[in-house]
Amino acid sequence: MTAMKKFFVLVMATFLATLAMDAQQRELRMGCVQQAVTTRGEEMYSLPAPYVFDAERTYRVPVILVAYESLGFSMDDAARYYDRLFNERGFNEGVGRGCVSDYFREQSRGRANLEFDIYGPMVVDEPPKKSIGTNYGFMAQRKALTALRATEERDFSIYDWEGDGEVNLVLFVFAGFTGNEMTGYVWPNSGAFSGLMPGGIYASFSSTSCERIDDENLCGIGTIVHEFCHYLGLPDIYPLPPATSYSTVDEWDVMDGGNYTNYGWCPPNLTAMELMYLGWDMPVELDEPVRVEAMKSLSEGGKTYMIRSGYYRNEFYLLENRQQEGWDYGIPGKGLVIYHVDFDEVAWRNNKVNVSDSHYRYDLFHADGLNYRAWDGKNNGKDNTRWTMEHRLRSSYLSTAAYPYTDALTHEVNARLTDDSKPAATLYNSTDQGRQFMGKPITNICMSTDGTVSFNFMTDETGIEAIDYLAIDNLRFDVQAWFSLDGRRLSGKPAQRGVYVNGRRKVLVK
Numbered sequence: 001m002t003a004m005k006k007f008f009v010l011v012m013a014t015f016l017a018t019l020a021m022d023a024q025q026r027e028l029r030m031g032c033v034q035q036a037v038t039t040r041g042e043e044m045y046s047l048p049a050p051y052v053f054d055a056e057r058t059y060r061v062p063v064i065l066v067a068y069e070s071l072g073f074s075m076d077d078a079a080r081y082y083d084r085l086f087n088e089r090g091f092n093e094g095v096g097r098g099c100v101s102d103y104f105r106e107q108s109r110g111r112a113n114l115e116f117d118i119y120g121p122m123v124v125d126e127p128p129k130k131s132i133g134t135n136y137g138f139m140a141q142r143k144a145l146t147a148l149r150a151t152e153e154r155d156f157s158i159y160d161w162e163g164d165g166e167v168n169l170v171l172f173v174f175a176g177f178t179g180n181e182m183t184g185y186v187w188p189n190s191g192a193f194s195g196l197m198p199g200g201i202y203a204s205f206s207s208t209s210c211e212r213i214d215d216e217n218l219c220g221i222g223t224i225v226h227e228f229c230h231y232l233g234l235p236d237i238y239p240l241p242p243a244t245s246y247s248t249v250d251e252w253d254v255m256d257g258g259n260y261t262n263y264g265w266c267p268p269n270l271t272a273m274e275l276m277y278l279g280w281d282m283p284v285e286l287d288e289p290v291r292v293e294a295m296k297s298l299s300e301g302g303k304t305y306m307i308r309s310g311y312y313r314n315e316f317y318l319l320e321n322r323q324q325e326g327w328d329y330g331i332p333g334k335g336l337v338i339y340h341v342d343f344d345e346v347a348w349r350n351n352k353v354n355v356s357d358s359h360y361r362y363d364l365f366h367a368d369g370l371n372y373r374a375w376d377g378k379n380n381g382k383d384n385t386r387w388t389m390e391h392r393l394r395s396s397y398l399s400t401a402a403y404p405y406t407d408a409l410t411h412e413v414n415a416r417l418t419d420d421s422k423p424a425a426t427l428y429n430s431t432d433q434g435r436q437f438m439g440k441p442i443t444n445i446c447m448s449t450d451g452t453v454s455f456n457f458m459t460d461e462t463g464i465e466a467i468d469y470l471a472i473d474n475l476r477f478d479v480q481a482w483f484s485l486d487g488r489r490l491s492g493k494p495a496q497r498g499v500y501v502n503g504r505r506k507v508l509v510k
């Protein structure tokens with residue numbers, strides 16, 4: 001087992017828009033790369049390189065609240081409210097664990113210590129809603145900065161983290177609805193920026209988000225987190241044109257639909273891929289037969305695992321145990337989540353991870369065989385009775401992507417990802433006469449009642465030690481049924497000789 005080496009890349013920037021989530025607006029869920037701007041380096045990319053934080057430092061970030069002459073913030077003291085939302089330890093109006101700063105401190109394992117200074121609200125003579133085109137709030141940003149420069153005495157060079165003459169980034173929060181939920185209002189976005197700040201220093205990147213989802217709900221911290229992650233170098237995971245689907249991994253990932261979980265109050269943990277990309281946690285690479293025992297959940301700081309293709313090193317699977325606790329309280333399901341990644345640095349840096357319907361570079365293996373598109377067609381956002389949809393928690397979409405999966409009707413268990421399982425352990429890249437399979441079986445996946453996960457990697461599937469792990473949490477174990485040793489439910493007592501499981505015991509059939 002060896003740890004994966006960190007990706008090294010350069011620093012740049014651009015415009016990205018976040019996503020629409022509202023079911024009525026799904027056609028609008030098209031990320032918008034407004035322009036690609038190179039600020040540093042030789043290559044042209046649309047996203048900055050992963051930012052490397054020094055855990056000993058505190059990084060200060062200005063946040064400018066923008067209100068309109070015709071529409072203010074709904075709370076009595078918006079500056080005080082947003083100071084709490086960004087900075088106050090444990091502050092959260094949903095089921096999340098804390099404020100924006102808490103999220104990044106926890107996700108970065110203590111590396112990213114952020115402190116936000118709130119300015120405004122600056123009131124601008126702009127309409128809050130526009131009737132033509134997408135409203136990114138650019139003119140209102142300019143007017144807010146002009147007003148701020150006229151009144152603010154503080155020198156904004158305190159927000160220049162490296163002392164290179166530029167403020168690293170400035171955040172804007174607009175009063176009123178968010179444009180990805182209410183057409184015409186400001187659409188959250190991030191990207192290269194050239195804004196003159198108080199003290200005569202320019203900011204080179206901006207991230208924008210808004211106050212409200214609808215009349216009843218504020219936006220929480222999810223979209224602020226999503227947009228800030230773009231500054232850190234993370235791309236959008238939801239499909240972008242010419243891909244036509246609406247989501248890829250949805251609420252498993254804050255860079256897909258996870259920024260809306262619990263109305264934005266409980267964005268999920270960053271995934272194994274994102275943690276690796278940012279250098280915040282490295283997966284353990286599995287390259288020889290082993291049984292992984294009692295893998296802890298991501299929320300409890302559990303290890304993640306990587307399995308590389310033998311043909312092409314940048315194509316790999318990532319394995320993480322996700323449980324509905326901590327920042328993952330609202331995720332769609334629980335168990336072993338297996339990602340299929342076909343990493344391409346240029347695609348990542350240009351925010352083009354999932355742009356082809358036939359080649360997602362970042363996707364889940366769906367233990368029930370149903371991807372987002374299939375779920376959408378089957379469910380169409382209506383039949384959510386099996387899941388808790390109140391407060392937008394535990395969305396039904398992709399709830400069955402985790403292993404082990406037991407079919408609710410047949411009780412058949414899917415506890416394996418192999419070349420001949422369904423779904424199969426496929427690869428995009430192969431040099432072996434088109435045989436596009438991983439060839440490294442993951443079997444006997446099980447989840448214990450304590451929320452830990454265990455599995456076999458490339459080991460003998462008939463291993464006797466495997467039997468103890470067949471009972472699956474949260475599912476009825478049918479003691480009359482016959483199972484193969486890797487957890488497949490058989491249609492009846494097997495005719496073929498061998499070792500099977502029946503009545504929770506290993507049975508030899510002669």
Ligand SMILES: [Zn+2]
Pocket residue numbers: 016017018019031226227230235236
């Ligand atoms: Zn985005």
